[in-house]
Each structure stands twice: as structure tokens, then as C-alpha cells.
Amino acid sequence: MIPISKPYLGDAEKQAVMEVLDSGMLASGPRTVKFEERFAQECGVKHAIATSNGTTALHLALLANGIGPGDEVITTPFTFIASVNSILFTGARPVMVDIDPETFNINPALIEAAITPRTKAILPVHLYGYMCDMTALQAVADKHGLKIVEDACQAVGATYQGRKAGSFGTGGFSLYATKNVMSGEGGMITTNDDAIAKKCKMLRNHGMERRYYHDMLGFNFRMTDLCAAIGLAQMDRLADFTAKRRVNADYFNAKIESVLIPKVKTGYEHVWHQYTIRVDKGRSRDAAVKQLTDNGVGTGIFYPVPAHQQGYIKDLLGDMKLPMAEQLAQEVISLPVHPLLSAEDREKIVMEVNKL
Numbered sequence: 150m151i152p153i154s155k156p157y158l159g160d161a162e163k164q165a166v167m168e169v170l171d172s173g174m175l176a177s178g179p180r181t182v183k184f185e186e187r188f189a190q191e192c193g194v195k196h197a198i199a200t201s202n203g204t205t206a207l208h209l210a211l212l213a214n215g216i217g218p219g220d221e222v223i224t225t226p227f228t229f230i231a232s233v234n235s236i237l238f239t240g241a242r243p244v245m246v247d248i249d250p251e252t253f254n255i256n257p258a259l260i261e262a263a264i265t266p267r268t269k270a271i272l273p274v275h276l277y278g279y280m281c282d283m284t285a286l287q288a289v290a291d292k293h294g295l296k297i298v299e300d301a302c303q304a305v306g307a308t309y310q311g312r313k314a315g316s317f318g319t320g321g322f323s324l325y326a327t328k329n330v331m332s333g334e335g336g337m338i339t340t341n342d343d344a345i346a347k348k349c350k351m352l353r354n355h356g357m358e359r360r361y362y363h364d365m366l367g368f369n370f371r372m373t374d375l376c377a378a379i380g381l382a383q384m385d386r387l388a389d390f391t392a393k394r395r396v397n398a399d400y401f402n403a404k405i406e407s408v409l410i411p412k413v414k415t416g417y418e419h420v421w422h423q424y425t426i427r428v429d430k431g432r433s434r435d436a437a438v439k440q441l442t443d444n445g446v447g448t449g450i451f452y453p454v455p456a457h458q459q460g461y462i463k464d465l466l467g468d469m470k471l472p473m474a475e476q477l478a479q480e481v482i483s484l485p486v487h488p489l490l491s492a493e494d495r496e497k498i499v500m501e502v503n504k505l
């Protein structure tokens with residue numbers, strides 16, 4: 150079976166972990182600081198703040214932007230649930246706006262109608278490694294004085310008009326084991342704003358700047374040096390990983406004929422965290438997944454249930470109709486696009502997809 154994802158762990162990662170073990174300093178320490186510096190450089194921002202995972206990164210990014218009870222945050226329903234949960238954790242209300250079926254991302258044209266006097270921020274998700282239309286989002290945000298917190302969990306290295314994901318607003322990244330760069334579990338917040346960086350650092354460490362003096366209610370959302378060592382080693386490979394993902398995606402784009410394939414518009418650089426096809430026109434997605442699986446091609450469904458249709462979200466926010474998200478949740482299938490695919494794997498994937 151060609152797996153949907155395959156983390157790359159080489160000698161550099163193993164050696165880096167052994168060095169941490171030998172140092173006796175397993176908790177957050179010098180490697181975390183180095184990893185933060187490297188990540189900030191990669192994203193073209195002044196600060197990166199490491200956290201325990203992508204969910205905590207988004208949670209702190211929202212808190213540091215002053216989001217809290219009584220506020221509304223506009224986001225997409227077509228995402229991993231953590232995007233919406235991070236808003237709920239602050240006490241704010243997520244307001245979901247439907248997506249553009251061509252990009253899988255929030256439809257900027259629908260945002261303005263969802264704005265109320267309580268709206269404080271937009272949380273766009275750069276799904277599958279493809280950035281949102283940041284010009285349109287920035288225009289609405291500027292017009293209404295809203296903050297932008299980018300869920301860039303799947304989009305490390307992606308660009309929009311030459312600017313990296315996580316450099317438009319406050320960024321939140323995941324370093325979960327299957328992500329384009331990973332540390333097992335881990336997260337990063339990115340920002341150019343000194344005050345937001347300072348607040349995130351304090352919030353992740355019990356509201357503390359000076360040891361055992363606590364200035365605010367904070368959390369333990371720190372990254373360990375063990376995770377940072379893995380992440381740091383991975384950063385050396387990011388450009389190569391991304392190039393390989395692009396080669397794979399270009400091959401699929403050129404050869405797949407049986408189903409709808411993802412489009413990349415001018416001005417966008419995709420990092421292909423996922424390569425996602427659509428099995429549309431009433432064809433059965435379950436049958437397609439079964440056929441691919443039976444023939445050795447691993448698949449993923451990201452995501453089968455849009456956030457607004459999850460039980461506890463419905464209980465909280467009531468019934469909502471977001472037709473595009475609901476339709477795409479029935480149609481999407483992600484194919485293996487990871488850097489460890491061989492030329493034979495690519496050919497096999499195309500052959501099996503074209504038999505659908």
C-alpha cells in the first residue's frame with residue numbers, strides 16, 4: 150500500500166535527539182530557541198514562538214490578539230476541527246462562512262455579510278498547503294478593523310504574491326508528525342508584532358516573564374527540546390521536501406484525467422500538504438476510496454464532516470447550511486503526495502485514479 154503520508158526521519162533527526170538526551174536538558178531550552186529563530190527566518194517574520202502543538206499555537210495567537218468572551222471570529226467550516234476549537238477555547242463564538250470550491254478555502258466574497266459589531270477577527274485556513282486570497286481578506290479586515298489570525302498549520306512555506314504563510318497576520322502552524330515539517334507534536338506562532346510575541350511567550354509559560362512571578366493567567370503550552378531538535382533537523386530539508394511534493398503534484402496535474410484536480414492560480418505557490426481530488430457528479434466517493442485502497446493506493450478524507458455539522462458545534466451554534474462545504478465534504482479524496490513517493494508510486498497512483 151502506498152501510504153497517504155510518511156514522515157521522513159533520517160540520521161540527522163536521530164543524532165539531534167541523542168544529543169538532547171545526552172545533554173540531560175529535555176524540556177524547553179536552547180534547541181527550542183534555535184528552532185524558533187530558524188522558523189521565523191523561513192516565514193519571513195520577526196518572531197516565532199514554539200508551542201506544544203498547532204491547536205495551542207492558534208489558541209494563544211487568538212488570546213494575544215485580545216480575542217475573548219463576547220467576540221466573534223469568522224472562519225471556514227471546511228477544516229480540521231482545531232481551527233474552530235481554538236476560537237471556542239478563548240470564549241469567543243466561531244462564525245462560519247462557506248468556501249470557494251475551486252480553492253477549498255473560505256470564500257472572501259461571503260465574509261462581509263457575516264460581520265457584526267461583535268466581530269473581532271478572521272481566522273482563514275490555508276487548507277492543504279494553498280493560501281487564501283490574502284488581498285481580499287486584508288481588504289475586509291482593514292475596512293472593519295479586524296485582526297487576522299492565519300491557520301497556517303498545513304502551509305509552511307506556501308506563498309501568496311511572494312509572501313509566506315504566517316506573515317500576513319498572526320500565524321499558527323502545526324508540526325504534527327505528518328506535516329510538511331514536523332517535530333512529532335509541536336506548534337509555532339509567527340508574528341512581526343513585538344507585543345504579541347511577548348504575550349504569546351508569557352501565555353505559553355504560566356503568564357511568567359520573571360521566574361515564579363506570574364503576571365497573567367497562562368498555560369503550560371511549551372515545546373520540549375526533544376521535539377525542537379527533530380524540527381530543527383527537518384528545517385534543513387524543507388526546501389527539498391517541498392520541491393519533491395511539487396514534482397509529484399505537477400505529475401498528477403499533467404496526468405490525471407478522470408476526476409477534478411486542484412487548481413493553482415497565478416500568484417500562489419502551493420506546498421501540497423495534501424493533493425486533493427474531487428469525485429463529483431453523483432459518483433460514489435466510498436466506492437472510489439475502496440477501489441483505490443483495494444489496488445494499493447492509500448487515501449485520506451480531509452474532512453468528511455464540516456465543522457458546523459459536528460454534533461457539539463450544532464448544539465452550540467444551531468443548524469446552519471453551508472452548501473459548498475457540505476458538498477465538498479462528500480467529494481474530496483486526498484492522494485499520497487509526500488516526498489518519499491517513488492516514480493513508480495506516482496505512475497501507479499495516476500493509473501489507478503484514471504481507472505475510477
Ligand SMILES: Cc1ncc(COP(=O)(O)O)c(C=O)c1O
Pocket residue numbers: 202203204205228229231232274300302303322323324325335336
Ligand atoms: C488546519 C489545521 N488546523 C489546526 C491543526 C491543529 O494542529 P495540531 O494537531 O498540531 O494541534 C491542524 C493539524 O492537524 C490542521 O491541519
